[in-house]
Amino acid sequence: MQILHKHFGSYDFIVVGAGAGGTVVANRLTEIKNWNVLVLEAGGYGDDATDVPNLYGPIEFTRYNWGFNSTPQTTCCLGLQNHICPYPRGKGVGGSTLINGLAYSRGHKSDFQKWEKFANSKRWGYDSVLYYFKKSENFVHNDKQAPYEPQYHATGGYLNVEYHEPRSPQLNAYLEANKELGYDIVDYNANKIGASPVQLNTIHGRRLDGGKAFIHPVRRRKNLKLLTYSYVTKLRIKNGVVRGVEFSHKGNNYVVQATKEVILAAGVFGTPQILLLSGVGPRKHLEDLKIDVVADLEVGSTLRDNSVFYGISISTNYTEPIRPLKEYVKEYLNGVGPYAIPSNDQGIGFYESSYTKGTGIPDIELQVITANGTSALAQRMFYLTDQTFEDLWKYVNIPRTFNVWVIDLHAQSVGTIRLKSKNPYEYPLIDSNFISDPENRDINTLYEGIQLILRLLETKALKAINATLQGGPLRACKRYEYLSRDYWYCALRQLTINLYHPLGTCPMGTDPKKGAVVDSELRVFGFKNLRIADASVFPLALAGHPNAPTVMVGEQAGDLIKLTYLKYVD
Numbered sequence: 084m085q086i087l088h089k090h091f092g093s094y095d096f097i098v099v100g101a102g103a104g105g106t107v108v109a110n111r112l113t114e115i116k117n118w119n120v121l122v123l124e125a126g127g128y129g130d131d132a133t134d135v136p137n138l139y140g141p142i143e144f145t146r147y148n149w150g151f152n153s154t155p156q157t158t159c160c161l162g163l164q165n166h167i168c169p170y171p172r173g174k175g176v177g178g179s180t181l182i183n184g185l186a187y188s189r190g191h192k193s194d195f196q197k198w199e200k201f202a203n204s205k206r207w208g209y210d211s212v213l214y215y216f217k218k219s220e221n222f223v224h225n226d227k228q229a230p231y232e233p234q235y236h237a238t239g240g241y242l243n244v245e246y247h248e249p250r251s252p253q254l255n256a257y258l259e260a261n262k263e264l265g266y267d268i269v270d271y272n273a274n275k276i277g278a279s280p281v282q283l284n285t286i287h288g289r290r291l292d293g294g295k296a297f298i299h300p301v302r303r304r305k306n307l308k309l310l311t312y313s314y315v316t317k318l319r320i321k322n323g324v325v326r327g328v329e330f331s332h333k334g335n336n337y338v339v340q341a342t343k344e345v346i347l348a349a350g351v352f353g354t355p356q357i358l359l360l361s362g363v364g365p366r367k368h369l370e371d372l373k374i375d376v377v378a379d380l381e382v383g384s385t386l387r388d389n390s391v392f393y394g395i396s397i398s399t400n401y402t403e404p405i406r407p408l409k410e411y412v413k414e415y416l417n418g419v420g421p422y423a424i425p426s427n428d429q430g431i432g433f434y435e436s437s438y439t440k441g442t443g444i445p446d447i448e449l450q451v452i453t454a455n456g457t458s459a460l461a462q463r464m465f466y467l468t469d470q471t472f473e474d475l476w477k478y479v480n481i482p483r484t485f486n487v488w489v490i491d492l493h494a495q496s497v498g499t500i501r502l503k504s505k506n507p508y509e510y511p512l513i514d515s516n517f518i519s520d521p522e523n524r525d526i527n528t529l530y531e532g533i534q535l536i537l538r539l540l541e542t543k544a545l546k547a548i549n550a551t552l553q554g555g556p557l558r559a560c561k562r563y564e565y566l567s568r569d570y571w572y573c574a575l576r577q578l579t580i581n582l583y584h585p586l587g588t589c590p591m592g593t594d595p596k597k598g599a600v601v602d603s604e605l606r607v608f609g610f611k612n613l614r615i616a617d618a619s620v621f622p623l624a625l626a627g628h629p630n631a632p633t634v635m636v637g638e639q640a641g642d643l644i645k646l647t648y649l650k651y652v653d
């Protein structure tokens with residue numbers, strides 16, 4: 084059936100998606116006063132998104148979260164209901180930064196040396212990306228005891244970075260334990276191995292999402308139009324030139340024209356979905372769905388993530404006090420305390436595994452979640468089966484507990500995202516495929532991370548707070564001796580999930596025949612007027628968290644577009 088589209092006019096640039104990447108692009112392009120920029124975002128503003136109507140047929144909207152799920156998995160997630168991993172993704176102005184953990188972690192310089200090779204361009208090498216990380220940053224050294232290497236940080240940018248405050252005694256014990264094992268307390272954004280309190284995208288202790296950071300300060304620019312509740316379904320393409328997009332808004336269907344470019348920033352699932360619906364993707368997949376093939380590109384053929392083992396829960400003799408409400412409110416007004424912080428994600432550590440030993444390149448991360456917000460929510464957050472929940476978390480004394488998440492930074496396993504049907508309102512099929520790499524490097528790395536935690540538990544500092552592994556054994560692994568190597572490998576299959584860091588579904592590279600979807604200038608191969616500026620362009624999983632690098636991609640996109648049309652950047 085032919086859908087009638089009303090005309091929504093014409094803009095120089097159309098940015099699709101107002102997430103971590105899209106908000107930066109919108110901000111930087113509207114610095115040029117005579118460029119008109121339209122941003123189309125499927126969700127609402129952070130504060131009004133409660134009234135999101137269910138405009139889009141079968142898609143069930145939840146507040147700020149698309150609520151994607153993986154298909155049933157065979158190599159991971161076995162302790163989860165139906166072996167399905169949750170894939171939360173933010174929806175609204177700010178995108179996933181509306182719901183993320185806010186950890187500010189850029190990745191290691193060796194990642195960008197590799198990225199430079201993938202792109203065959205110095206633009207993506209370390210010196211260049213460091214410039215862009217600093218361009219958007221406003222670093223506040225609020226915790227003077229915490230490490231800080233000024234040459235890696237900057238002030239004056241839109242994105243506030245500060246240390247989590249105050250520290251839990253559990254975090255201090257964890258940091259001391261690291262020192263006993265010979266790990267320094269380091270500024271981990273300065274390419275160091277070691278542990279630290281976490282740097283966060285908060286401002287005076289409160290969540291700073293992409294909308295508040297990059298859109299709010301420039302919302303009065305006359306050349307910026309941000310249309311919420313606007314769901315892009317397809318690109319308008321003629322003879323390889325992208326001319327505009329189709330979208331739905333409050334029950335109507337529209338077409339809007341781009342006289343210069345369309346910039347896709349709909350995230351790792353939204354961006355490939357729009358491309359595939361537009362006939363840009365693997366030929367066979369499109370033909371199976373009877374979608375006319377416009378370009379045969381490996382869109383959605385590489386889904387990467389930092390896989391994480393959630394199964395370590397540690398009891399201590401320290402009890403997080405429950406205090407009178409007015410004390411919490413007072414702390415909140417001062418920008419500290421449990422109400423001011425978005426999560427109890429307090430500590431972080433980066434370590435070499437045996438695969439990288441002696442290189443200074445981390446591929447294990449430990450994230451310390453104190454006084455355990457996670458346990459209470461674990462069953463719902465991770466879709467645990469009743470049995471897994473009972474074995475690990477049900478009987479945990481939350482105020483005495485901290486979790487350590489074991490993260491495989493350079494995960495080798497690769498999943499896919501594919502359309503379920505031609506219907507733009509149907510969620511795509513996401514196959515995460517964690518710990519499926521034939522060499523077993525991923526599962527071996529995670530196992531080494533677990534062994535590192537067990538060594539930390541033997542230190543004086545952690546013994547002093549009586550830190551003890553709790554929960555378990557998992558009944559699903561009862562055929563193995565508890566805590567033996569075989570036991571942990573079984574547990575890893577049960578509870579390795581994604582760290583909510585999907586990336587790389589439209590990777591950057593030089594050769595589309597080898598899987599690249601965008602070139603080093605973020606242009607989609609084979610098209611005029613089409614770029615991507617979100618986490619889908621990462622060519623590899625980084626030794627860090629993806630928000631800061633996505634902001635960096637947005638900054639680069641702004642400059643690349645200015646260079647294309649103006650021949651200069653500021």
Ligand SMILES: Cc1cc2nc3c(=O)[nH]c(=O)nc-3n(C[C@H](O)[C@H](O)[C@H](O)COP(=O)(O)OP(=O)(O)OC[C@H]3O[C@@H](n4cnc5c(N)ncnc54)[C@H](O)[C@@H]3O)c2cc1C
Nearest residue numbers: 100102103104125178179183184185186315353618628630
């Ligand atoms: C629970 C959680 C915890 C996380 N914790 C951290 C962390 O601590 N540190 C960190 O660095 N990273 C973290 N991340 C990841 C980080 O937030 C993302 O990697 C980053 O936001 C990705 O940016 P993006 O621009 O690619 O996509 P997003 O920020 O997801 O933005 C995409 C935007 O596009 C919109 N959109 C999608 N499809 C359409 C369409 N068809 N039409 C119009 N609009 C559309 C979406 O609604 C969304 O607003 C976390 C993520 C989650 C979900």
